[in-house]
Amino acid sequence: MSSYPLRDDIFSEKPTEEPTRAGFGRGLKKAGEADERVVALCADLTESTQMHHFKAAFPERYIEIGVAEQNLVTVASGLARAGKIPFTSSYAAFSPGRNWEQIRTTITLNEQPVKIIGSHAGVSVGPDGATHQMLEDIALMRVLPHMVVVVPGDSVEAEKATLAIAQNGEPSYLRLAREKTPVFSTDDSPFTIGTAYVLREGRDVTLCGTGTMTFQLLKAAQLLEQQGVSAEVVHVPTVKPLDETVILASARKTGRVVTAEEAQIAAGFGGAVAELLSEKLPTPLKRIGMLDRFGESGQPNELLDYFGLNAEKMKPVIQEFINATSQYHREG
Amino acid sequence: MGQQLTVSQLEAKANTIRQDIITMLEAAGSGHSAGPLGLSDIFAALYFDIMNYDAKNPDWEKRDYFFLSNGHTVPVQYAAMAEAGFFEKAELQTLRKLGSRLQGHPERTKLPGLENTSGPLGSGLSQASGVAYALQYLDREPHRFVYTVMGDGELNEGNIWEAAMFAGKYKLAQLIGFIDRNNIQIDGNTEDVMPLEDLRGKWESFGWHVQEVDGHNIESIIDAASMARAISNKPSVIIAHTIPGKGVDFMEYDYHWHGAPPNHEQAKEALTKLRTLNGKIKAGE
Numbered sequence: 001m002s003s004y005p006l007r008d009d010i011f012s013e014k015p016t017e018e019p020t021r022a023g024f025g026r027g028l029k030k031a032g033e034a035d036e037r038v039v040a041l042c043a044d045l046t047e048s049t050q051m052h053h054f055k056a057a058f059p060e061r062y063i064e065i066g067v068a069e070q071n072l073v074t075v076a077s078g079l080a081r082a083g084k085i086p087f088t089s090s091y092a093a094f095s096p097g098r099n100w101e102q103i104r105t106t107i108t109l110n111e112q113p114v115k116i117i118g119s120h121a122g123v124s125v126g127p128d129g130a131t132h133q134m135l136e137d138i139a140l141m142r143v144l145p146h147m148v149v150v151v152p153g154d155s156v157e158a159e160k161a162t163l164a165i166a167q168n169g170e171p172s173y174l175r176l177a178r179e180k181t182p183v184f185s186t187d188d189s190p191f192t193i194g195t196a197y198v199l200r201e202g203r204d205v206t207l208c209g210t211g212t213m214t215f216q217l218l219k220a221a222q223l224l225e226q227q228g229v230s231a232e233v234v235h236v237p238t239v240k241p242l243d244e245t246v247i248l249a250s251a252r253k254t255g256r257v258v259t260a261e262e263a264q265i266a267a268g269f270g271g272a273v274a275e276l277l278s279e280k281l282p283t284p285l286k287r288i289g290m291l292d293r294f295g296e297s298g299q300p301n302e303l304l305d306y307f308g309l310n311a312e313k314m315k316p317v318i319q320e321f322i323n324a325t326s327q328y329h330r331e332g
Numbered sequence: 333m334g335q336q337l338t339v340s341q342l343e344a345k346a347n348t349i350r351q352d353i354i355t356m357l358e359a360a361g362s363g364h365s366a367g368p369l370g371l372s373d374i375f376a377a378l379y380f381d382i383m384n385y386d387a388k389n390p391d392w393e394k395r396d397y398f399f400l401s402n403g404h405t406v407p408v409q410y411a412a413m414a415e416a417g418f419f420e421k422a423e424l425q426t427l428r429k430l431g432s433r434l435q436g437h438p439e440r441t442k443l444p445g446l447e448n449t450s451g452p453l454g455s456g457l458s459q460a461s462g463v464a465y466a467l468q469y470l471d472r473e474p475h476r477f478v479y480t481v482m483g484d485g486e487l488n489e490g491n492i493w494e495a496a497m498f499a500g501k502y503k504l505a506q507l508i509g510f511i512d513r514n515n516i517q518i519d520g521n522t523e524d525v526m527p528l529e530d531l532r533g534k535w536e537s538f539g540w541h542v543q544e545v546d547g548h549n550i551e552s553i554i555d556a557a558s559m560a561r562a563i564s565n566k567p568s569v570i571i572a573h574t575i576p577g578k579g580v581d582f583m584e585y586d587y588h589w590h591g592a593p594p595n596h597e598q599a600k601e602a603l604t605k606l607r608t609l610n611g612k613i614k615a616g617e
Contacts, residue, residue: 039470063465071494074455078462081397081447084470086462102455102491110449111441 002198004235005186010215011222017180020212021119023155024176025050027162028087032058037085038166041065043072049089049119049176069095073102073114080112085166092118092134092175100140107171108144115165116141120178122211122262123295123303133295138210139267141173142240148172148193149240151211151261151269154183157237160191168193177262179300181212196243198250202232205322206250206257210236210269213260213288216304219311220318229322239269244276251283255329258286258318262309265289284329286321288314337380342550343613345415346376347606350579352411352424354602357593360428363436366576366589367483368408370514370547373613374572375412377553378479387417390445396476397463399448401456402483402512403437404591409446410434418445454489456480457509461499464507464567474506477561481510485517488526493538499567500539507567508560512547514576516587535569547572548613579606579613 009015032038032054039061040054046064055062065072069090076086088095096103096116107114121134141149148170152158158176165172190197199214200221207217214235221231234250236243251257257277259270270287277283288308295303304310308317337345349372357363378398379385386392400409407427414421419433426432433443437451448459460480467473486492499507511531519525528534535542541563545552553572560568576590577583580602583594594602 060469065498066494068494068498070455070491071458071461071498074458074491074495075462075465075498077448077455078399078459078464079466080462081459082463082466082471084466101452105449105452106455106459109439109441 002201004190004197004199005188006184006199007186010182010184010218015182017182018155019177019180020152020155020158021050021176021178023152023158024117024162024174025053027159029053029057030159031163031166032061035085035166037083039063039079039084039086041072041076041086041088043067043069043090043095045090049117051089069099070102073099073116074106076114077106077110077112080114085113085115087115087117089117089119091132092121092137093132096137096140096173097134104144108146111146112171113169114171116173117176118173119176121175122177123290123307123309124177124179124262124300126179126300126303127297129297130294135264135290135295137173137175138239138261138263138269139271142272143267146171147240148238150193150238151175152237153209153211153214153235154181154185156183156185156187156189157191161237164191164193175211177212182215184215184218191237194238194241194243196234196236196238196246198232198246199235200231200233202230202254204230204254204256205318206232206234206254207260207318208234208236208247208257208273209260210239211262213262213309216309216311216314217260220314223311223315224318227319229319231318236269239272242272242276244280247273247276248281251277251281256284256322256325258288258321260288260309260314263289264292266292284325286317288317339551342376342380345380346372346550346613347579347609348415349376349408349411351603351606352414352421353407354580354594354599354606356407356411356424356427358596358599359425361593362428363407363593364404364591365583365593366516366587367402367405367512367514369580369583370574370576370578371405371408371481371512372579373548373550374481374510374512374553375408377550377557379412379416381554382557383479387445390418394476397447397460397478399456399460399478399480400438400450401480402453402486403450405481405483406438409438413445453483453486454491457482457492458495458498460507460509461495461504464499464504465502467506468504477506477508479508479510481512484511484513484515484522484528485525487511487528496535496538496540503539503565504567505564508557509567509569511569511571512574513571514574516576516590518587518590520587531571539566541566541568542571543568544571544573547574548578579609581605
């Protein structure tokens with residue numbers, strides 16, 4: 001069995017839920033307590049992005065930027081040059097959506113340890129619609145040299161990830177969600193940047209999830225088990241650097257890989273796993289996520305269902321993938 | 333920074349910087365001529381009078397900061413830095429070549445003494461604002477200043493005005509910006525491409541202290557910087573009126589030299605002109 005501790009209520013009717021941004025809010029305040037170099041900048045979304053806890057604790061280290069995302073990250077670059085550890089926050093659609101070039105030039109090429117916090121990512125933003133449902137951020141950030149990309153699976157992990165990027169000395173992107181999602185990890189669950197975790201062991205297929213999609217894969221694995229399918233679930237909270245060792249070991253064992261993300265699969269997390277497998281261990285792969293289209297307005301759960309991003313919709317897709325690949329399935 | 337130089341010594345520095353720009357660009361075979369030549373007097377004033385730094389210890393913790401916002405003019409900064417002793421002057425001839433620390437557009441991680449990486453326009457002022465904010469509010473070091481040089485065409489960028497609002501709001505008094513007001517950009521004259529006037533009024537309305545100087549009069553540049561440091565309740569901008577290509581008559585005022593280097597014959601002619609010009613660039617000449 002996997003040694004990763006999971007919360008015991010995750011498959012109950014009412015699992016504990018909290019948005020990942022809430023974990024960030026707690027983590028940032030703790031990071032500020034631990035290191036006075038930590039400063040926070042926000043583009044007029046302080047409470048939405050949960051920076052208000054930090055602001056209340058350290059008003060002198062909180063900087064309001066106004067609705068100016070280009071300035072948000074470039075002022076942060078300057079603060080980093082002056083020895084600070086700047087956390088910047090906005091909605092992911094605006095940062096890194098609007099200010100990608102400034103991030104590229106003044107943060108990654110310039111190697112300044114600015115933290116880009118993109119909240120309200122994914123279709124689960126809901127009624128605000130496609131303009132605000134950021135789906136391309138993983139791709140945008142992961143192609144930048146020096147950039148670390150972390151997509152925490154739940155609020156507990158988001159808090160740990162926030163503390164980790166505060167001290168990694170590198171440009172880092174942290175992707176957060178607006179809506180409450182089930183908490184599957186515990187205070188004792190491990191989190192290290194660059195590490196993937198086997199949450200559930202299996203033989204027939206590897207289900208790799210990033211962000212809140214990992215919980216859906218855990219549930220899908222349980223549904224598949226009822227059909228006699230043994231699924232391994234690998235949680236990949238760090239999209240870059242990707243934990244090649246853990247992913248390849250699982251792919252070698254099961255001979256089939258499925259990825260799931262609340263983002264474009266092209267160049268996103270699924271893209272990263274596809275690159276890895278095709279170069280190092282060609283393995284049948286199915287990517288679940290947004291298929292080259294934008295989202296639209298709706299209730300969060302409605303949208304996840306509509307776009308096939310919940311366990312119930314994933315299960316038949318995975319089942320079909322297993323059936324379709326059975327004739328050339330490489331036994332581990 | 334070493335001993336105080338006289339105005340004529342500073343003018344000689346500016347002339348040396350101009351000659352170095354010509355030889356660098358000729359050797360590189362590509363790069364921008366007009367902007368760096370027009371900025372030579374400002375850089376001579378910055379590196380040999382205005383700024384506090386230690387060329388042998390570029391990260392000296394009491395230094396003033398300098399952010400070049402329009403990175404394409406970096407040959408003038410490289411020439412000034414070499415003259416100031418950050419590195420050997422021979423290295424200037426490696427500009428834009430494979431393996432060089434002197435990249436076509438400046439990269440902080442390549443060359444000690446650079447505070448930022450720049451090229452895409454519009455982001456230098458906000459980086460300088462970030463440092464100025466830290467000095468004023470976080471580290472409380474009132475005797476250190478942050479200088480930045482912007483192009484005028486660069487002011488088309490929205491990021492500049494985001495930074496102008498930010499610095500105005502927080503009254504970043506240790507922030508001092510120079511605008512290279514040479515009236516040209518790639519597609520033509522600034523007022524034809526995208527008018528900037530009333531430029532003074534724009535900055536004033538954003539909460540800045542504004543001065544205008546002859547950007548080729550080193551005394552005026554130094555005096556304006558001194559005044560800017562004395563203004564303690566708002567950021568300062570110095571609109572420096574310059575002539576693109578200044579010092580090389582066939583380049584002056586001609587926007588075609590914005591992004592072009594001299595060939596061998598042109599470089600030879602330019603150097604001859606500069607050598608006979610020594611000490612003759614100042615107000616009214």
